[in-house]
Amino acid sequence: MLGPPIVNAAASSKADELWSERLLDHLVDAGGIFAAILGAIAVAGLLRGLWRKTLGRRRDRYARLRRLGTNAQLAYFTSVLGEPPAMRRTFESEISRFDEYGRWVPDSKTFIEVVYIDRDFYVQALTDVDETVHAYSVTTRSKHFRPSFRPPGGFAVERHLVLRRLGLHYRYERNRGIKLGKTRFAELMTPNQAASWVGAHNAHYFEAVYLGNPGLYQTFVYSINDAGAWVWDAGFDDRAMHTFSWGFNEPVLDPKLALAQAVAEADAAESDHASVRADDLQSHATPGDKLAGEDEPEGIDGGEAREVDVPAYWGRFRRRSRVNTYTVIGPELALDDYPLARRKLYEPGTIFGVNYHRVRTVER
Secondary structure: OOHHHHHHHHHHHHHHHHHHHHHHHHHHHHHHHHHHHHHHHHHHHHHHHHHHHOOOHHHHHHHHHHOOOOOOEHHHHHHHHOOOOOEEEEEEEEEEEEOOOOOEEEEEEEEEEEEEEOOOEEEEEEEOOOOEEEEEEEEEOOOOOOOEEOOOOEEEEEOOHHHHHOOOOEEEEEOOOEEOOOOEHHHOOOOOEEEEEEOOOOEEEEEEEEOOHHHOOOEEEEEEEOOOOOOOOOOOOOHHHOEEEEOOOOOOOOHHHHHHHHHHHHHHHHOOOOOOOHHHHHOOOOOOOOOOOOOOOOOOOOOOOOOOOOOHHHHHHHHHOEOOEEEEEOOOOOHHHOOOOOOOOOOOOOOOOOOHHHHHHHOO
16 A cells, blocks of 8 residues: 555655756756857957957057047047057147137147057157147058058039939048058149158158048148158159248138138127128138138049149159158147147148157157
8 A cells, every 4th residue: 555655756756856967967068168158258369369469460450540530538549559658748839819809819728749659650649738639640650551541521422414313413422541651642632731841861741631521620631751651762852842832821821720710800890899801811811721601622532633733843742752641630720730830830840740859769
């Protein structure tokens, strides 16, 4: 009579034991799989770091440089570039201000210059006391390092007649880009301003273009910096380029300052403090400048270049010379107020990007 219950109890105990053992086995297997996943992630991280330091180093640097932009904080530049700046200094510079009557008054502002040094490039950033970046420059140091840069924004291009009749009048086209060490100046549109100088040991050439709203109200400067590569392949041997300048009329008045002065003068006129004739303002504009109320210029390399007569020797120089530095000046800083320029932008000593005499002591 008691036999069957004992057998049933033994079978139940054996079933419970088998269930717990199976669960333990599953847990052990899951732990092994989890450990294998963690190991694979660690190995992938090591391989990724090794790739960034060896074969993929330049590609990684290209991606980092593309993330930079004006109005960012200096700490952001440091996090993107992966190391703190090698150099830092604070200095005062004169900037343009306009009083309530639209008259220029002298003023000064404190700037901070920092320089990041990589074996393939220099990055120079100019900030205010709050460490907000208002301008930055990238210079390639190697003929094998050719980062690309595309000005942000774009412009509208009229479509083909057939598409326009279908109601599709315009298409959006991004501003065209450049590649340091490859793009020649002749491939760019005719600049608003350009200048070069050659000294006893140094040389510099730059072209500046202001794109207005298609460039997010930023100024873009493309130059040959003597701290970078492709310097002495340029046409500096042409003595006509030793003290060259283009687009600088007196008084120098670039588009941003023209707009600032126009706004100040308009406010003064409305309050009966002063009146300004539009043709007087127009007479001080430099070639290619756009004043308030005019159409914005098209993007760099976008549309047709301005029809202007340029000296033959300048054309030869532009066809021969490659860009090794690009500079972005933010919307809150005018080209004429670039803090590292001489009293006049076209004077010898104006440099966009790092100063070779300063960075050569910490080169690596």
